[in-house]
Amino acid sequence: MCDPISISIGTALGATGSATAVGMVGATTALGLGSSAASFIGQRRMARQQARYQARASEMERQRAMQEQSAMRMRQAQEQEAANRELADVSLKSREALSKARTSAGEAGVSGASVEMLLDDYTRQEAAYRVGITRQRELQDVQTGLALTDAGYRTQMRQIDINRPIDKPSFLTGALNIAQSGLSGYRTGLEINRSREA
Numbered sequence: 001m002c003d004p005i006s007i008s009i010g011t012a013l014g015a016t017g018s019a020t021a022v023g024m025v026g027a028t029t030a031l032g033l034g035s036s037a038a039s040f041i042g043q044r045r046m047a048r049q050q051a052r053y054q055a056r057a058s059e060m061e062r063q064r065a066m067q068e069q070s071a072m073r074m075r076q077a078q079e080q081e082a083a084n085r086e087l088a089d090v091s092l093k094s095r096e097a098l099s100k101a102r103t104s105a106g107e108a109g110v111s112g113a114s115v116e117m118l119l120d121d122y123t124r125q126e127a128a129y130r131v132g133i134t135r136q137r138e139l140q141d142v143q144t145g146l147a148l149t150d151a152g153y154r155t156q157m158r159q160i161d162i163n164r165p166i167d168k169p170s171f172l173t174g175a176l177n178i179a180q181s182g183l184s185g186y187r188t189g190l191e192i193n194r195s196r197e198a
Contacts, residue, residue: 039169090129
């Protein structure tokens with residue numbers, strides 16, 4: 001099987017035998033070949049540049065996501081530390097209040113059920129406060145977990161957006177373009193031949 005370039009040149013030569021027809025077919029084919037080659041090289045260069053850009057952007061997004069997660073974890077640790085300080089402060093104040101209540105009751109000569117009820121009330125208040133702080137910390141941890149999950153999804157979507165498929169040049173497309181140029185040259189040769197016969 002002959003390639004389109006040989007067919008077009010052979011047809012032009014066989015049909016007219018003229019140098020003009022052969023020159024026209026050759027020029028058309030050469031221009032098509034040059035254009036296809038330049039297009040292929042340009043597409044390949046663009047695909048490589050796009051791949052480099054995507055790799056850099058993907059790495060930058062990965063680093064951004066790590067920093068975002070680190071900031072969330074740091075905030076979570078600070079909240080935990082603040083809650084621990086608050087619980088320690090409540091515990092200290094509760095012990096001081098219980099101690100003062102016992103001392104005051106002893107100095108006043110009061111004892112029995114009323115003193116025990118007062119001390120139990122202080123203990124209940126401390127326990128309720130501790131439960132409130134602990135519950136608040138649990139909710140903050142849930143919120144942080146949801147924020148981290150959301151940040152992970154956003155990062156995945158950004159990575160998908162960054163790493164879209166790259167249109168890479170195809171040898172098949174280039175070969176088809178060259179064949180099209182050869183056929184165009186063949187058609188030009190036929191048109192020249194017809195115009196000479198007319």
